[in-house]
Amino acid sequence: AFKYVIEKDPRNLNLLKEMYNMWPFFRVTIDLVEMVFAKGNSEISALYDKLLVPEDLQSLGEQLRENYEETKRQLLQVSGHKELLEGDPYLKKRLRMREPYVTILNVFQAYTLKRIRDPNFHITEDPRLSKDIEMSNKPAADLVELNPTSECAPGLEDTLILTMKGIAAGMLVTG
Template sequence: MVQAKFGLPQIAVRQLEIYTTAVLLATLRPPHPPREEKCRQVMEEISKTSCQYYRSMVYENPEFLSYFHEATPQAELGFLNIGSRPTRRKASTGISHLRAIPWVFAWTQTRLVLPAWLGVGIGLEDACNKGYKEDMQAMYKEWPFFQSTIDLIEMVLAKADISISNHYDEVLVSDGRRILGEKLRSELAATEKFVLVVSGHEKLSENNRILRRLIESRLPYLNPMNMLQVEILRRLRQDDDNNKLRDALLITINGIAAGMRNTG
């Protein structure tokens, strides 16, 4: 990401202009708080429900950690020269000791991008069931913080791909754990549904056509790299001392990261 944003002088200057403009706008014209206190209450309820679901899935589901190791290249990231620190804080296999960047990075590689949206759909659905649908639609139009949050989730969902994630499961995940992947992909589809309900858009990132066009233009190059990565992972896990396969995996990881842009 540093190379992409600051690798060339002209791009670096443009990037600094964007950062400077954002700081000036936030300082001189800070965003307005929600007009009604009820908006904060709705936001708190969404957050609470989302957090509870996220923790129940990631920390309390006994199959989740094993599924994570099988379905993503997380274990293989430790062999690659892509960071200044190890992927874990301690010599433990637990989720709590995994650093935040490889946690997001691994899910981004498989196009599920799970940490960005897991729990959001449940939170929005629960709020709709409680009669807050119109309130959330008004919040999206009138509260910049809420609008920005929903727009960011829309952007990530536009980059996710259920069929690609399913292919990782079919090739890499043991039969008994694939049901968990199916559940997660079902939740991804539900999240997209309720995010669109709140934003009022017919398609993801409908209000940002440039971003949507950029995402769509990269897919013809991104999808084949995912297919290659799945096959390389399958072979590498049967022959983990194969340096040629490791080098090939590094190329796919760099390519997918460049195509997805959201690396962690």
Template sequence: MHLSAWLGVGDGLSPSDEKDKALLREMYEEWPWFREIISLISMLISKTDFSITQHYDDLLVDPKLMSLGDEVREKLVQTRRAVIDISGQTEISGPHVQLMRASSQIRNPYVDSINVVQAEILRVLRGMPEDGSPDLTPESEEIKAIRNDALLLSISGIAMGMKNSG
């Protein structure tokens, strides 16, 4: 989700006062540094996939705590709207929409698959069997090491796949 890059940005870019909104639009138009920050946030947000974040929640989060994931996704929607409003673009990808789409079409099948595998590895490492019953089967140190290595490889694979390519 690139959470650390955008969380809170939507609140900062969503003033209730129309004068403040106009000032943010003016800053976007006239301040190259501000425009670049908005552009970077836009690019990161455009890579976020709601279905993947929901999959992690469904598999790994206690149903009583699911509202946190929903709240974060709502904040993402707010940030998307604010960035689009400030930039005057019609899509979150901005002027690079074709490049971002092409990049996503190439990247997503691989990264999405790794995300699914990673969520499953995390479920197993946390001792969360699919049927909800406790897993009392002892594991060898070799099996634990293999699972930990698989988790590290999945983290590396996702990070490499999500690098900026557009």
């Protein structure tokens, strides 16, 4: 929407800036959009594309990331900020603290999805494992047996669910 309004008449950028500064509802709305953008990560998006998207469709992801960056730039112009969440350093700090955890969960999730989708991926027992090691992993084996209807290799569906829950917890409104 920013792009359309600004391209229609470049003076509209000044109007949007004035609206941001003068209208509380507009300001709060833009600040919420800014928070959503602060949670986005183009590099993680590119990883999902690289691992999971057919090559002939990857240009769509590239275009979406370009649109994301362009919209972010326009959002910053309207708010007058140099970087996202400049107006809310507390929230910015909270998101930065969560970022390493959410990022690694996204990486785990992308690779788990890749394995789930790979028809040639099968987990086989390592014949070199001793009975002691097998017995020490008994709680894990018991957990895997709790989900006998899974079409995935043992543990993959559970890993996917855990990453989904972890990412969702990390992405909650954190203010």
